[in-house]
Amino acid sequence: MSSTSAVGPRRKIVGTSLKMYFDLNKTLTYAADLATISSQAAKHNIDLFIIPDFVSLLPVKDALKGTDVKVGAQDAFWEDAGAYTGEVSCRTLKQAGASIVELGHAERRRLFGETDATAAKKAAAACRNGLVPLVCIGEKTHGKIASQAVGMAIEECRPQVMSLLQAIPDDAELILAYEPVWAIGASEPADPDHVVAVTQQIRKMTEGRKGLTRILYGGSAGPGTYDRLREGVDGLFLGRFAHDIKNLEQVIKEMSD
Numbered sequence: 001m002s003s004t005s006a007v008g009p010r011r012k013i014v015g016t017s018l019k020m021y022f023d024l025n026k027t028l029t030y031a032a033d034l035a036t037i038s039s040q041a042a043k044h045n046i047d048l049f050i051i052p053d054f055v056s057l058l059p060v061k062d063a064l065k066g067t068d069v070k071v072g073a074q075d076a077f078w079e080d081a082g083a084y085t086g087e088v089s090c091r092t093l094k095q096a097g098a099s100i101v102e103l104g105h106a107e108r109r110r111l112f113g114e115t116d117a118t119a120a121k122k123a124a125a126a127c128r129n130g131l132v133p134l135v136c137i138g139e140k141t142h143g144k145i146a147s148q149a150v151g152m153a154i155e156e157c158r159p160q161v162m163s164l165l166q167a168i169p170d171d172a173e174l175i176l177a178y179e180p181v182w183a184i185g186a187s188e189p190a191d192p193d194h195v196v197a198v199t200q201q202i203r204k205m206t207e208g209r210k211g212l213t214r215i216l217y218g219g220s221a222g223p224g225t226y227d228r229l230r231e232g233v234d235g236l237f238l239g240r241f242a243h244d245i246k247n248l249e250q251v252i253k254e255m256s257d
């Protein structure tokens, strides 16, 4: 059953960022495998996406021709054109067939100086160019006392969400990926009660938006993760545990129930 929003039912959504794990050849093999399982998601009205690196985006798009799989980029610049060596614009990403752009991932914040402000400017550029921003938010440290951990996480996420909402049109589609930083690259996902409590509050922060707003959970997610998060999220943002396509197939199956 779909949850509802101000703009109607929210379709479930699941996908993966390949980060920089795969080279071009492996990425294309993966995309071909993804194409073979994509109808299972479509059949159950679940949106499916893949976010490869920049160079792989065009051939991945080609490998997925004829499927409903959405292709995204792992970053973009906030200007549409100009002297910005090394950057890629949302305008070009759109022309290349991307429909999603991931922004503000914890790794980009930690390693490349991404901030709430830069993620917000990039999200505005995404919306201006017809891309859906998928913005990663989440608290850095794991509060040891469960009751306090939820409140601390919400307060850390609040400015991340608010700076974003101020930067993009109210009617723009938005995907928020709640990824507690401490749960990324871990052996198992965050405690489901924690995720549900935090994502329900994140949902409240976006209440009243006109644009479709979906919330994903990411951070060591895989088979078995979604079921206990149903009350909080619209789907999953997978990393390593989607590298085996059978795991992704299993996640789609679990989300279809």
Ligand SMILES: O=C[C@H](O)COP(=O)(O)O
Binding pocket: 017, 179, 183, 184, 185, 186, 218, 219, 220, 221, 237, 238, 239, 240, 241
């Ligand atoms: O982009 C995906 C997330 O950072 C999660 O990655 P992970 O599942 O490998 O922890």
